Amino acid sequence: MKTLFQKKYGITLLISLVAIITLQNCERDDICAATTQTTPRLIVEFYDATDTDELLNVSRITVYRDGIFTDENGVTTEPTEASDKIITTYNNEDSYVFNVTSNKIALPLLVGAEGQPPITVRYVLEKDTNLRIEDDDPLTNSNIDIIEITYNTEFVYVSRACGYSSHFNSLGVQRITDSDQWITNIEIEETTQASIKDENTTHVRIYH
Numbered sequence: 001m002k003t004l005f006q007k008k009y010g011i012t013l014l015i016s017l018v019a020i021i022t023l024q025n026c027e028r029d030d031i032c033a034a035t036t037q038t039t040p041r042l043i044v045e046f047y048d049a050t051d052t053d054e055l056l057n058v059s060r061i062t063v064y065r066d067g068i069f070t071d072e073n074g075v076t077t078e079p080t081e082a083s084d085k086i087i088t089t090y091n092n093e094d095s096y097v098f099n100v101t102s103n104k105i106a107l108p109l110l111v112g113a114e115g116q117p118p119i120t121v122r123y124v125l126e127k128d129t130n131l132r133i134e135d136d137d138p139l140t141n142s143n144i145d146i147i148e149i150t151y152n153t154e155f156v157y158v159s160r161a162c163g164y165s166s167h168f169n170s171l172g173v174q175r176i177t178d179s180d181q182w183i184t185n186i187e188i189e190e191t192t193q194a195s196i197k198d199e200n201t202t203h204v205r206i207y208h
Contacts, residue, residue: 032161039166040199041106042149043090049184049207055103058208062129063087063097063105066122066146078126080133087123099129106199111166112153118170120150127182127208145183146176147206154195168196173204182208 048056062079064086070076079086082098089095090106097105112119125145126132132142150172155164171192175183185207192203 044204045202046103057101057103060099060130062126118150122148143182
């Protein structure tokens with residue numbers, strides 16, 4: 001008759017064997033690594049307009065998609081605090097680009113249907129947000145510039161577990177003209193102009 005120890009040992013061994021066999025039979029396509037990027041964001045860095053190779057922080061910047069704070073009557077209420085309507089920071093999805101000083105942001109792009117006309121999305125880039133929300137002097141205020149991004153969507157198969165990755169092709173970025181612009185120039189990196197496939201490199205430079 002088997003002892004209690006032998007029974008427990010036998011059960012443990014059986015479970016271990018089943019786990020090993022399962023892992024051996026599990027194809028690579030059955031697991032999607034957490035590091036796999038399926039929908040890259042548009043990586044933007046800010047540079048000094050006078051020394052174009054030097055990164056330059058934008059003071060107290062806030063970034064959000066144009067129209068997201070506009071109600072059904074067409075009235076826009078500019079944000080006074082961080083919220084999930086504002087984009088998250090480049091390296092921390094739990095913090096928002098609201099009234100922060102930074103030289104790098106990551107803009108989420110809308111995924112469209114493949115083969116359809118280009119998608120156009122606009123983002124509000126507000127510099128010196130603190131002057132709007134903290135300073136009562138009517139002569140001082142923040143400075144808002146709007147950029148317009150156009151692109152096409154392409155779906156590329158990754159694996160059974162990860163599904164498809166969205167690539168963004170034929171990128172175009174321009175500044176919407178206004179009377180008081182803090183952005184002086186926008187440049188798309190040559191290496192990513194044809195297609196945005198990941199977040200491993202900067203896609204767009206903004207000079208100010």
